[in-house]
Amino acid sequence: MFTKSLFLLLLLFLSCYTSFSTLFNPPDNYLISCGSSQNITHQGRTFVPDSLHSSLVLKTGNSSIATNSNSTTNSIYQTARVFSGLASYRFKIKSLGRHWIRLHFSPIKNSTWNLTSASISVVTEDFVLLNNFSFKNSNASYIFKEYTVNVTSDFLILTFIPSNDSVVFINAIEVVSVPDNLIPDQALALNPSSPFTGLSQLAFETVYRLNMGGPLLTSQNDTLGRQWDNDAEYLHVNSSVLVVTANPSSIKYSSSVTQETAPNMVYATADTMGEANVASPNFNVTWVLPVDPEFRYFVRVHFCDIVSQGLNSLVFNLYVNDDLALGSLDLSTLTNGLKVPYFKDFVSNGSVESSGVLTVSVGPDSQADITNATMNGLEVLKISNEAKSLSGVSSVKSLIPGGSGSKGKKKAVVIGSLVGAVAVVLLIAVCCYCCLAASRKQRSTSPQEGxxxxxxxxxxxxxxxxxxxxxxxxxxxxxxxxxxxxxxxxxxxxxxxxxxxxxxxxxxxxxxxxxxxxxxxxxxxxxxxxxxxxxxxxxxxxxxxxxxxxxxxxxxxxxxxxxxxxxxxxxxxxxxxxxxYMANGPLRSHLYGADLPPLPWKQRLEICIGAARGLHYLHTGASQSIIHRDVKTTNILLDENLVAKVADFGLSKTGPSLDQTHVSTAVKGSFGYLDPEYFRRQQLTEKSDVYSFGVVLMEVLCCRPALNPVLPREQVNIAEWAMAWQKKGLLDQIMDSNLTGKVNPASLKKFGETAEKCLAEYGVDRPSMGDVLWNLEYALQLEETSSALMEPDDNSTNHIPGIPMAPMEPFDNSMSIIDRGGGGVGGNSGTGTDDDAEDATTSAVFSQLVHPRGR
CATH class of the missing domain: 3.30.200.20 (Phosphorylase Kinase; domain 1)
Known part of the structure; x- marks a missing residue:
């Protein structure tokens, strides 16, 4: 009996030992503190000085150490290694395969260098990790970058490249082995849907790693040293989610999903639909992630059903951008249980929307009995481009002075000269042939021959x-x-x-x-x-x-x-x-983000009025209305005289016909400007443009982006933030400081009221673009004649004495087709007669408002 009990205890001990021993132990685990003279503990891990590590070689012509003398904490950001010339770290690699490269930067203030303006470029032998990064335009005190690179040789070399007359610096470096099965070689590409292979040959940069509904997780909570951020600031509508939690110990890992995939604290929290069983079945929970549109992205979505009480009750859809990534997703069927983790990988194939955001959404399946959806975690990794770069289009060879591959350079020059001479001769022959063929083809397609x-x-x-x-x-x-x-x-x-x-x-x-x-x-x-x-x-x-x-x-x-x-x-x-060509570029560059002089209030009003005229014409000037669908400050361009013109009709759509109230269509546009009603119901009307224009008005007044995730949560969305101040009658408290004391209060009040009406939650409560135009021109008149006016109470022109009103005229639908007699090339020549006459025949204040359809 005693022997049997001892045997059972031994089995229990062995099973426990096996479960602990399965935790990944990285063969390569370099934690380097650059410039430090002693070991430093950071988030429970020990960083060793770069000058004392036995398996690390630092090669540099000239390096120095910067120290933060004001810091009282022993942090990896307290010291930095500063290079005035090309420098490299060489790491001896024990196990080939994928490795994390984590770089820590903090511009230490000192009297010798201005590290804030230092331009930082970092490359491996094959990939560009960072190119001309600087803290100059960043308010962050430190930056942490994480990359994943497949190392195929016995050494990994990280090279730091300073720009001309500058230095480059680094505070800490991590080079850590990645589990072999963590990142696959193949994932599902979207738009079009097809397998994407060859991921093992590419490099990645971690752009987002989010813990839905949960707290910040660091290396102290993740066995692989990863950081998981809370997702709240990226939610399109914060009130759309309800956070659900479970005991982390209740998460049931499987053979295909282990703790290395994601910690149990990620799977133990989730965002679910806060308004389950809402009237609109198309309601989605959406995360909006700003990205560089020039790159592809590896997207990993983590799920774990900690919501349901029984199997097969939670069925929902997953979308990446506008693409259905997973339809009718039933987690309990895929995992054969509840609280069992599951993940899926995708590649966002090609450029994302021109607004520079990647969106991930979950929403209920139309056939499901319960209207709900959930997500636990999300990872978004940038994929290296054709130049093998994760930052710009320059290759390693073009960044390193003298280029790479210097071995056999003389031999290459001789061979290259011979090959080049032959190529030139062949090229001349081919060009001559092509020119001859082109001229013949051009003659064969002449107008006479049809x-x-x-x-x-x-x-x-x-x-x-x-x-x-x-x-x-x-x-x-x-x-x-x-x-x-x-x-x-x-x-x-x-x-x-x-x-x-x-x-x-x-x-x-x-x-x-x-x-x-x-x-x-x-x-x-x-x-x-x-x-x-x-x-x-x-x-x-x-x-x-x-x-x-x-x-x-x-x-x-x-x-x-x-x-x-x-x-x-x-x-x-x-x-x-x-x-x-619009010489003064987009309106946004005159508001923020560029070193341009601030626009006076009157000029801003005139620009808004010009854009409103363009949108009003789109909505009413053609036989069937046209909805722009992407109204924003980057799509309002200014010519040499600062006259506003609406641009970029790539997302435009014909509006509803007379017997329709809306157009049902997939949601497109730019987050921050997107009509929430259109987003929820996928029903497009002209009032969606009106909402977007309301955001533009607030942007013009406050001189800040429509979305700024860096700000406190209540300030992230300019529409919500500015509306709160407008309703308190304190809009002047948040307007551009350059306008303080220079705006007539009556004009500002009318402008604020107009923007508030545009931003009404429901389209039926918003004005038409004709009404918006009327009110903006009223605000301009108030500004121009402020000394003689009392503060307005409504939209009536009775408050403005002496303004001549043009006679009412029928709307001329011929403006919907351009003048076939005009053949001019340029901004308004040849084809601008209709609208020029239109503006000329109306009053200077209320142009284009005399048409019945404009009101």
């Missing part, structure tokens, strides 16, 4: 009696198919070489902006005309859709407050549109 074919635009254009379709010839030729669009009033057909010359071969120094559609460059035509050149990305489905939409809209719209299309180029399967 050439046609357009390789990327098989859609009907307004004002034509037939639909243009692809021809077989267009697939065989990369040369001009200009004639096929000559009668579509898209403007001038540019040759690709003309575009190349205008943009200096798409010089990056001329880059104006980047979005899901592609890139926008500043260009100069042969006659000196400045233009904006939008070059579409043919690999982006979103870009193609936006281009098609923009062409549909611009082919039937012309207005002095809408950015005009000058022409296009479709050679070589390119998707290029040429617009009038």
């Amino acid at each position: 050439g046609n074919g357009h390789p990327w635009l098989p859609l009907p254009l307004y004002g034509l009696s037939q639909t243009l379709t692809k021809s077989t010839a267009s697939h065989k030729s990369a040369t001009g198919s200009c004639i096929s669009l000559a009668s579509t009033h898209l403007g001038r057909c540019f040759m690709f070489q003309e575009i190349m010359d205008a943009t200096n071969k798409f010089d990056e120094s001329l880059l104006l902006g980047v979005g899901g559609f592609g890139r926008v460059y500043k260009g100069t035509l042969e006659d000196g005309t400045k233009v904006a050149v939008k070059r579409g990305n043919p690999r982006s489905e979103q870009g193609m859709a936006e281009f098609r939409t923009e062409i549909e809209m611009l082919s039937k719209l012309r207005h002095r407050h809408l950015v005009s299309l000058i022409g296009y180029c479709d050679e070589r399967s390119e998707m290029i549109l040429v617009y009038e």
